[in-house]
Amino acid sequence: MTSPATVGASRDGVAAARHLASWLGLRLGLAATPTFAIMAVLTAMIGDSPADMLCAAGHGSLLGGMVPMYLLMSAFHSAAWLKLISERRGR
Template sequence: MIGQPESAGASDGCGGAAALGVADWLSLAAAPTFAIMALLTLLGGAPDMMCSAAQDASPLNGMVPMYLLMTAFHSAPWLKLVFSRQRGAR
């Protein structure tokens, strides 16, 4: 395909499978990373200088709610992993 390296093709045998495995594991890293960033920002973060002008504009202002929303939006790979293991255990 145009724009993809040759090793990304499915017909490459274990090269394509290895790339897919790395991508799967990398997708699992997003949600915990954002959750840790939310926790660190909550515990020791400085006040948001850019968001201080519109303090009461929305309950979702600030970095902590943003990181928590990003955690929720990136939790799909974790949900797929949990539900696939539950189906396999039955």
């Protein structure tokens, strides 16, 4: 049998875990966009390795290669930044 205090503590723990997960998810989302953008720039500047030839095997595709892939990943992960900007403008 559980006491009301135990149930309350359990609910507080679940709420704290959800808050921590939300906070970490936002921070990871904010880190992803600039990380992928930096990777795209670095790959464009120093990316003349044999591995790049494997990734660019798109047979003339506009999206072939690592630089466009990193730019797309940066764009797809920009939702956290857009959410942050919209929340700050709403204040």
